[in-house]
Amino acid sequence: MKFGSHVSIRDGYFGAAKLALSMNASAFQYFPKNPRSLSVKEFNRDDAMLCKNFCLVHGLESIAHMPYPTSLTPKSAKKRDDVIQSLRNDLEIANACGSIGVVVHFGNQISHDDPLVSYRLMIDMLDEVLSEWEGSCKILLENNSGKPGSIGTTLEELVQVRNLSNRPEKIGFCLDTCHAFASGLWNGENWDEVLEKGMELGYFDRLKAIHFNNSKYDTGSGKDRHANIFGHGYISESQFDELVKTPQLKDIPFILETPKEEITHKEEIRQLQERWGGKGEEK
Numbered sequence: 001m002k003f004g005s006h007v008s009i010r011d012g013y014f015g016a017a018k019l020a021l022s023m024n025a026s027a028f029q030y031f032p033k034n035p036r037s038l039s040v041k042e043f044n045r046d047d048a049m050l051c052k053n054f055c056l057v058h059g060l061e062s063i064a065h066m067p068y069p070t071s072l073t074p075k076s077a078k079k080r081d082d083v084i085q086s087l088r089n090d091l092e093i094a095n096a097c098g099s100i101g102v103v104v105h106f107g108n109q110i111s112h113d114d115p116l117v118s119y120r121l122m123i124d125m126l127d128e129v130l131s132e133w134e135g136s137c138k139i140l141l142e143n144n145s146g147k148p149g150s151i152g153t154t155l156e157e158l159v160q161v162r163n164l165s166n167r168p169e170k171i172g173f174c175l176d177t178c179h180a181f182a183s184g185l186w187n188g189e190n191w192d193e194v195l196e197k198g199m200e201l202g203y204f205d206r207l208k209a210i211h212f213n214n215s216k217y218d219t220g221s222g223k224d225r226h227a228n229i230f231g232h233g234y235i236s237e238s239q240f241d242e243l244v245k246t247p248q249l250k251d252i253p254f255i256l257e258t259p260k261e262e263i264t265h266k267e268e269i270r271q272l273q274e275r276w277g278g279k280g281e282e283k
Contacts, residue, residue: 001173001244002061003212003255003272004028006066011206012044013051013097017060017073026271027061029209032093032102035067038086043093051173052098054190059255063174063209064094064102072122078126087129087139095135097243100208100253103174105138106152106161118151130167136170139160140208147177147222153183159201172206177243178213178226181235187219188239205247212254212272213240228258230271237275244276276281 003025008179009016013030020028033041055062057135070087074080090102107125126139142154151157162171180186186194198204214233216225227233229240243249254272256265263271 001250001272001276001278002253002267003256004061004253006030006257007265009181012047013044014054015095017051017054017058020060020062020102021239023269025269026059027063027209027255029063029065029103029255029257032064032090032097033067035065036069037067038069038082038136040089041086041093041252043096045096045246048093048096052096052157056161061257062094062097063253064090064097064099064137066090066102066104070104071106072125073109073110073118073150074121074125075110077254083096084125084128085269088125090131091129091133091137091139093134095137099137101138101140101174102174103142103209103211105142105145106158107117108160110142110278115151119157119161119164121160122194126161126171127166130165130170133170133227138170138208140172140174142174143183143185144177145176145182145222145224148184150183150222153179154183155185155198155201159203159206162206172208173203174209174211176211176213177208177240177270178215178233179224181219182217182221182223184220186243189233191239191242191246201246206256207252210249210252210254211257211258228263228268229256230268230275232259232262237271239273241276 004025006029016030107122214227217223218226
């Protein structure tokens with residue numbers, strides 16, 4: 001199994017990779033730039049190349065996460081242009097670092113009169129961002145955490161947005177376990193159904209990363225509040241067991257985005273490896 005966590009780029013991209021390795025991780029996630037800005041970053045390409053080469057040597061996999069203001073359903077032309085330029089910049093940085101993809105949140109409902117408006121806008125945005133993108137790094141659409149029935153909470157929506165884009169080969173998926181639980185997609189008791197539906201739709205063929213988070217609230221709450229994997233949330237160890245041991249997920253990186261107040265990510269990664277196997281386990 002490939003376990004890791006989100007890490008800081010305070011010491012650059014190469015520094016982030018070295019930090020991940022020092023935590024005994026086999027995967028990591030990072031923000032390619034200021035997480036609260038859509039500004040285009042002039043990045044250090046030598047630093048990115050060092051990161052890429054270090055990851056290749058040490059068997060590390062990485063994903064990038066879009067800045068928080070990024071939206072595939074922007075409400076103004078100015079925001080749309082800013083998001084498109086920012087996402088292109090994120091892809092360029094992540095590609096230079098050798099990352100699998102850039103995680104991008106599914107959009108929000110922007111019209112109560114015509115629910116299809118949001119989907120059309122998302123597809124148009126993805127098409128524009130990817131129109132001239134030839135790198136290997138993909139956009140990884142992430143499922144939303146809204147109430148059951150909210151936009152972006154079903155596998156069908158994720159797959160259909162990808163299918164309707166002009167560049168589907170440049171789009172993959174990131175499954176957030178807290179979001180899936182909060183939205184009722186995965187209620188802790190229906191993993192077999194989720195897996196069957198996902199296989200039927202081709203979702204798991206394009207799944208590239210998992211945000212591995214417990215939930216501070218019960219399933220169906222619609223609340224995006226992450227908790228630590230063991231003993232701090234509503235998802236039980238046995239429910240995680242069923243998900244983690246799924247053969248279709250054995251090569252997918254599991255990335256923690258959990259709180260660090262009570263336990264460090266390094267220690268939590270050790271717990272994951274001890275429970276489910278992975279880099280550093282004792283045979």
